[in-house]
Amino acid sequence: MQNVYDVTIIGGGPAGLYSAFYSGLRGLKTKLIESQQELGGKVLLYPEKLIWDIGGHPPVLGGQFVKQLIEQAKTFDPTILTNTKVDLIERQDDLFIVHTSMGECHYSRTILLAVGGGIINPQxxxxxxxxxxxxxxxxxxxxxxxxxxxxxxxxxxxxxxxxxxxxxxxxxxxxxxxxxxxxxxxxxxxxxxxxxxxxxxxxxxxxxxxxxxxxxxxxxxxxxxxxxxxxxxxxxxxxxxxxxxGYNHEASLDFDEAIALPKKDDYYFEGKATGETAQPGIFAAGDILAFEGKVNLLIGTFQDAANAVNSIKTYLEPSAYRYGMVSSHNELFKEKNRSIIEKQLSKVGN
Structure with a gap:
C-alpha cells in the first residue's frame, strides 16, 4: 500500500514553507516537494537584501529570513523533497497522484499549490x-x-x-x-x-x-x-x-485534463481568499493564487497559507474547527515553549 499524505505542498518558497508549518500545526500528515536544490523560492535570489515588510519583525536579510522560514517549516517534521520537479497531477478516486520527472509517484488526499512564479531561472x-x-x-x-x-x-x-x-x-x-x-x-x-x-x-x-x-x-x-x-x-x-x-519563468507542473484549473493571465490559478480552487481537493497559496482583494506581499502570502491549510483541514475533517488555535493556547507548543524559555534563562544566567 502506497504511503498517503493528508496534504502535498508543491513549492518550497515562503508560501510553501509556511504552509508546511501550519499544516503540521493542524495535525496534517504533510509532504513538501520543491523543484530546486534549495528551499526558499525567489527570496534566494536576494540573500543580502533587507526585507522590511514582515509584520512585527525587524528588517532581516533575505538569506537569514529563508533560514528562519525553513526552521519553522520543519517544526512538525514534514517530509521534504528538494531537487524534485513535479510534471503531472492526476486524480484517482479519492486520491491525487503526483508524478515527478524522475518517474516517481506520490499519493495525497489533497494538494496545496505554492509554486509562486514557477521555476525561476535568470536570463x-x-x-x-x-x-x-x-x-x-x-x-x-x-x-x-x-x-x-x-x-x-x-x-x-x-x-x-x-x-x-x-x-x-x-x-x-x-x-x-x-x-x-x-x-x-x-x-x-x-x-x-x-x-x-x-x-x-x-x-x-x-x-x-x-x-x-x-x-x-x-x-x-x-x-x-x-x-x-x-x-x-x-x-x-x-x-x-x-x-x-530578468528571469525566465517555467510552469512547474501540469494537470490531467479531468482536473484542469481555470487560470488568470495564462498562468495564475483563479481561486478564493480561502485558498480553494475550482477543483475540490486542490488548494493554492501565495503568488500563484489569484482572487479579488489579493495582497501580493509576504504578509499576504502567510495569510494565504493559513487560509488554505484551514480549508484543507475542514475539507478532510468537516467537523474540525475552521481555524487553528492561537499559539499561546495551543497544547502543541507547551513543551516547545518550555524548552525555549529554559534556553533563554540559561543564557541570562551565564
Missing part, C-alpha cells in the same frame, strides 16, 4: 563564452556584498533589481556603472534618483557586446560596450560583472 548573457566566467566574476545574483568591496563593478540591466543592487553596492564598491540597452530605465524613479545621488554612473542605450579575459583566462578583465545611438564602442577594465536581465 543569461547571450555572448559567446560567457558561461565559463559564471564561476569567476560573472554574476546573475548578488550572494555576498563582501565580494564587491573596493571593486570596479558594471551592472547590465535597468529594472528594479539592477538599480537596487547598484544602490546597495555603491557604499562599498570602488565604482558602479549601470548599462541599459533602452532609452530610459524601468526601475522606480525614487530608486534611480537614490542611485544617482550615490554616485552610480548610468549609461542608457548601451549594451555589453564582448567579454575579454585576463592573461590566464580565468576571469573577465575587460568588457566592451556599444552605444546603440552613436554606434561607438568603449572598452573598460572591470573587476565584477552583474547581469540583471
Amino acid at each position: 543569461k548573457l547571450t555572448l559567446e563564452g560567457a558561461e565559463k566566467y559564471e564561476m569567476a566574476n560573472l554574476h546573475y545574483t548578488v550572494q555576498s556584498f563582501q565580494r564587491f568591496v573596493d571593486k570596479e563593478v558594471i551592472i547590465s540591466g535597468g529594472g528594479n533589481a539592477a538599480i537596487d543592487w547598484a544602490v546597495e553596492l555603491s557604499s562599498i564598491a570602488k565604482s558602479i556603472t549601470v548599462v541599459y540597452r533602452n532609452e530610459k530605465l524601468s526601475a522606480h524613479e525614487a530608486t534611480i534618483q537614490e542611485a544617482i545621488n550615490a554616485g552610480v554612473k548610468i549609461e542608457c542605450n548601451t549594451s555589453i557586446t564582448k567579454l575579454t579575459s585576463n592573461a590566464d583566462k580565468t576571469a573577465i578583465q575587460y568588457v566592451t560596450c556599444e552605444n546603440s545611438k552613436t554606434q561607438e564602442n568603449s572598452i573598460r577594465q572591470i573587476d565584477e560583472v552583474i547581469i540583471s536581465h
